[in-house]
Amino acid sequence: MRSWQGIFPLTVPVMMGYLPLGAVFGVLWANAGLCWYWAPLMSVLVYAGALQYLAVGMLAAGTGWLDLAVASLLVNFRHIFYGLSLYHLLPGRGLGRAYFIFGITDETYSLLSASGQVQDRQQALRVVFLNQSYWVLGTLAGVLLAKGLPPGLQGLDFALTALFTVLAVEQVRAKRDWGAAVLGLAAALVAGWFFPHYFLLAASLMLVLVLLAWPLPTSAELAHDHD
Amino acid sequence: MTTTDYLLAALIMGGVTFALRAFPFVARHLIAHHPRIQVLGQRLPVAMMLLLTLYAMGVQQWHSLAQGKAQIAAVLLVAGLQLWRRQAMLSILSGTFLYLALMNGWFGN
Numbered sequence: 001m002r003s004w005q006g007i008f009p010l011t012v013p014v015m016m017g018y019l020p021l022g023a024v025f026g027v028l029w030a031n032a033g034l035c036w037y038w039a040p041l042m043s044v045l046v047y048a049g050a051l052q053y054l055a056v057g058m059l060a061a062g063t064g065w066l067d068l069a070v071a072s073l074l075v076n077f078r079h080i081f082y083g084l085s086l087y088h089l090l091p092g093r094g095l096g097r098a099y100f101i102f103g104i105t106d107e108t109y110s111l112l113s114a115s116g117q118v119q120d121r122q123q124a125l126r127v128v129f130l131n132q133s134y135w136v137l138g139t140l141a142g143v144l145l146a147k148g149l150p151p152g153l154q155g156l157d158f159a160l161t162a163l164f165t166v167l168a169v170e171q172v173r174a175k176r177d178w179g180a181a182v183l184g185l186a187a188a189l190v191a192g193w194f195f196p197h198y199f200l201l202a203a204s205l206m207l208v209l210v211l212l213a214w215p216l217p218t219s220a221e222l223a224h225d226h227d
Numbered sequence: 228m229t230t231t232d233y234l235l236a237a238l239i240m241g242g243v244t245f246a247l248r249a250f251p252f253v254a255r256h257l258i259a260h261h262p263r264i265q266v267l268g269q270r271l272p273v274a275m276m277l278l279l280t281l282y283a284m285g286v287q288q289w290h291s292l293a294q295g296k297a298q299i300a301a302v303l304l305v306a307g308l309q310l311w312r313r314q315a316m317l318s319i320l321s322g323t324f325l326y327l328a329l330m331n332g333w334f335g336n
Contacts, residue, residue, distance in 0.1 A: 016316055038233045046241040050279065059228065059236055068236060072243035078275060079244070081268035083251030084258060104248045158326035161283040161298065162305045162319040168276035169309040177273045184274030188281045199287035200278070207274050211267050 007123055011130045014107045018134035019141070024159045025052055026142020027149065031156075032060035036143050043139040047103065047132055051075045053160040074204045082109040089124035096125055103128035105135075106167065183210060301326035 022043060029039040034056070042052055051072055058068055082104050083090075089112055091097045100121075104112075108131050111117060118124050172181055184207065191203035228236075251258050258264055281287075284298045292299070305322035309315070328334055 020316065020320070035228065035233060038237075041233070042237055042240075045237040046244060048240065048244045051240055051244065055236065055240060065235065065239055069239050069243055072240045073247070074275075075279065076244045076247050078272045079247045080250045081258070081272075083248065084255075084268075087252075087255070090252060101249045101252060102245055155297075155326045155330035156323065158298075158301060158323045159319060161280060161302060161326075162322040164276060164280040164283050165302050165305040165322070166309050166315045166318050168273075168280050169306050171273045171276045173310075175269065175273050177270055180270040180273040181277060183270075184277035185281075187274065188278050188286065192281075192287045196287045200282050203278050203282075204275065207271060207278070208267065211270050211274075212263055214266060214270075216262050216266065 004126060007118075007126045007130065010111065010117060011127055011134070014111060014131050015134045017107060018131065019138040021049060021159065021163065022135045022138020022140075023142030023145065024156060025049070025056070026139045026144070027146045028053065028056045028142075028157055029139075030143050030146035032056050034059060036146075039143040040136055040140045043132075043136045047105065047135060048072075048076055049105065049135070050160065050163065053157070053163075056157075070201060074200055077204075078106075079104060079109075082113075085109075085113045086124075089118065089121055091121045091125055096121075100125055100128055103132055105131065107131065180211075183207060297326055297329035300329065 025043070026039045029042075030036055042055070046052055046055075054071055054075060055068065058071065083101070086104065086109070089100070091100050108128055111127060111131075112124055118127055187203040187206045187210075188199075190206065191199050195202040258268070280302065284295060284302060286295065289295050301322045304325050305318045308318040308321055312318070
């Protein structure tokens with residue numbers, strides 16, 4: 001069994017991402033005029049990078065609770081499929097089990113689902129804990145450093161766009177699903193043209209409906225895929 | 228915002244996110260054996276990530292492409308670097324630096 005020292009090197013790539021991205025979240029949060037200590041608390045209680053970035057603007061603008069819930073649902077909908085490849089690492093019971101599920105972020109998922117990297121449940125739980133620690137520490141650093149940054153530094157929030165771009169490139173690279181890519185762009189175009197005020201909601205609703213209605217592969221192909 | 232507002236926001240975002248992450252453990256059979264949900268799981272993330280990228284760029288507020296010049300340039304840099312080197316931090320930091328430079332006139336424009 002690997003010790004904490006044995007686990008740490010596995011999480012270094014995530015640390016290199018989470019410290020700076022957490023810090024940018026802290027800076028954006030502080031610059032939006034939100035209460036500073038709620039930034040690290042969000043990283044402790046919510047722990048969802050893209051959603052936390054998105055929430056900065058929504059909370060600062062006083063967006064309604066329903067919109068916040070819908071945004072959470074849409075931004076993190078992809079997480080609904082992550083657990084499928086992590087059954088063997090789910091701790092048996094209690095708090096550890098709940099915390100493991102709580103901590104399945106994009107990066108933690110990719111680390112844990114990569115075959116052979118993490119072999120047992122205790123290791124997996126430690127990876128989850130270390131990764132969240134980086135995110136919380138980064139956030140804390142960002143929110144504390146925010147005051148020292150030059151005012152009028154416009155455009156730091158581009159880090160969010162960049163994060164989504166990287167995730168999009170990796171999705172396209174992994175799946176090579178050009179049909180879905182074109183569908184995403186088409187939904188954006190239609191929603192942007194007809195429903196600019198409900199852009200995200202309208203576009204993602206169209207996507208889900210079209211994909212659910214899409215003709216299925218033949219049953220022979222399905223049996224081959226899933227058994 | 229009051230303390231209650233912050234707490235409520237955290238509970239909504241955290242609660243929805245936790246429920247999504249817990250779903251496959253609770254509804255294992257539904258997901259594993261429902262072909263349409265399988266298809267959704269395979270194809271939605273690709274489309275959704277592109278959509279979120281466009282949303283974060285703010286395309287829904289553009290009236291012309293010229294409005295998004297800096298966004299487009301920086302996103303192309305990020306995507307290009309990611310395809311070429313496959314190092315997320317390098318892509319993100321380079322793109323953000325380019326965007327900051329364009330927006331704050333560091334290139335003297």
